[in-house]
Amino acid sequence: xxxxxxxxxxxxxxxxxxxxxxxxxxxxxxxxxxxxxxxxxxxxxxxxxxxxxxxxxxxxxxxxxxxxxxxxxxxxxxxxxxxxxxxxxxxxxxxxxxxxxxxxxxxxxxxxxxxxxxxxxxxxxxxxxxxxxxxxxx
Amino acid sequence: xxxxxxxxxxxxxxxxxxxxxxxxxxxxxxxxxxxxxxxxxxxxxxxxxxxxxxxxxxxxxxxxxxxxxxxxxxxxxxxxxxxxxxxxxxxxxxxxxxxxxxxxxxxxxxxxxxxxxxxxxxxxxxxxxxx
Numbered sequence: 017x018x019x020x021x022x023x024x025x026x027x028x029x030x031x032x033x034x035x036x037x038x039x040x041x042x043x044x045x046x047x048x049x050x051x052x053x054x055x056x057x058x059x060x061x062x063x064x065x066x067x068x069x070x071x072x073x074x075x076x077x078x079x080x081x082x083x084x085x086x087x088x089x090x091x092x093x094x095x096x097x098x099x100x101x102x103x104x105x106x107x108x109x110x111x112x113x114x115x116x117x118x119x120x121x122x123x124x125x126x127x128x129x130x131x132x133x134x135x136x137x138x139x140x141x142x143x144x145x146x147x148x149x150x151x152x153x154x
Numbered sequence: 155x156x157x158x159x160x161x162x163x164x165x166x167x168x169x170x171x172x173x174x175x176x177x178x179x180x181x182x183x184x185x186x187x188x189x190x191x192x193x194x195x196x197x198x199x200x201x202x203x204x205x206x207x208x209x210x211x212x213x214x215x216x217x218x219x220x221x222x223x224x225x226x227x228x229x230x231x232x233x234x235x236x237x238x239x240x241x242x243x244x245x246x247x248x249x250x251x252x253x254x255x256x257x258x259x260x261x262x263x264x265x266x267x268x269x270x271x272x273x274x275x276x277x278x279x280x281x282x283x284x285x
Contacts, residue, residue, distance in 0.1 A: 034186055047177070047184035049207045052217045064218050064285070073222040074204045078185040081200035090191050090232065093200045097226035097279075146224075 022129055022152070028114035031083045036071050036108050044075050066103075073100035076110055076135045076144040083112035083133065088150035094128060098146035102137075110135045110143065119152070127152040157213070157248050157259045157284060164212035166243040171206045171267075173198060175235040181205065198233040203267060203276050208243040210263050215284055223260060224281040230274050239267040239275055246279075259284045 022028075034040075041055050050072055053060035061069045077098050084093045104110065114133040122128040129152050134145035175195030182192035182199050191197045204225075233239065247262040265278040 040184065040186065043180075043184040047181040048204050050204070052220070054218055060218055074201060074225065075185065077204075077225055078181075078187070078199065078201045082185060082187040082189065084200060085187075085189055085191075090189060090197045090199065093229060093232075095226070095228045096200055097224070099224040100222055146226075 022116045022119060024116050024118055026116040028087060028116065028131070031079070031086060031112040033079050033110045033112070036075075036104060036106055036110070038069070038106060041069065041071055041075070041106075044072055044078075048072065048074060050074065068105060071104035071106075071108070073098075073104075073144065076100070076104055079110055079112050079135055080133050080144065080146075080148075083114065084131075084148055084150055087114070088129075088152065092151040094122065094149040094151055096133075096146065096148040098133075098144050100144055102141055102143040104137065104143050108143075109138045114148075117147075122149075122151065156250070157261060159248060161212040161245050161248055161261070164210075164245045166208045166211040166241075168240050168242045169206075169208055170238055170240045173202075173233055173235055173237040173239065177205065178202065178235055195235040198235070200227065200229070202233055203227055203239075203265075203278055206239060206241045206265070206267060206278075208241055208265065210261060210280075210282065211243060211245060213245075213261060213284070219285050221283040221285060222280070223283050226279040228277045230276065233275060237275070238270050240270075241265050241267045 114131045118130040131148045134142045136142050178195040178198045243265040245263045262281050267276040
């Protein structure tokens with residue numbers, strides 16, 4: 017956990033992930049139960065007008081889940097919300113980034129930080145972006 | 155593809171998912187997340203509820219025509235190995251928007267996951283595009 021007295025406007029340390037590989041998409045299909053073949057089969061992807069397989073949106077959200085748990089502890093994630101803005105392809109390198117928006121108290125009295133989070137590709141495009149809330153140490 | 159608005163309010167049958175230690179570890183491995191908490195399987199990664207798969211009720215289309223537009227999870231507590239989570243999925247909205255790929259239909263659904271005592275554990279809100 018890397019929490020250190022966050023203030024609104026603070027940039028959070030980035031998490032750089034390994035390039036997206038075919039094996040990762042097959043493993044993620046199996047582990048998540050999402051067997052939509054546009055993620056693992058080129059023919060299916062082409063049949064719906066894509067030029068190749070695309071990563072599961074939920075994989076990039078999974079990277080952001082890893083990011084939040086690294087930042088605040090896996091048991092302290094209260095909410096995470098994302099939009100899938102752009103497709104992620106084989107070989108893409110995603111980097112998770114975030115900014116502290118606000119620190120408040122939750123209804124249960126625990127300190128809570130609202131974050132803006134996103135995953136961007138090697139061209140700096142925000143492929144998956146959203147917001148999150150994590151509980152903070154007192 | 156147009157979707158009849160009568161789909162709004164459709165509710166799935168409840169389905170119970172058992173959270174297995176090995177499934178947590180495989181899920182973390184697939185993401186490439188080395189967090190030791192997931193190696194033991196005591197806690198599940200935040201996006202693990204995606205494995206609680208229930209089809210969108212009332213939506214009968216080829217899965218290859220579906221795109222995931224967005225997802226939100228709200229956690230009342232962490233999910234742990236040994237949990238049995240009963241989920242119900244409900245369609246809450248559908249609308250049409252014009253975008254880069256032409257006219258697209260959005261379907262928004264919400265799933266509630268409860269433990270054996272009936273306590274809410276996680277709420278998922280999912281937006282998919284039907285192309």
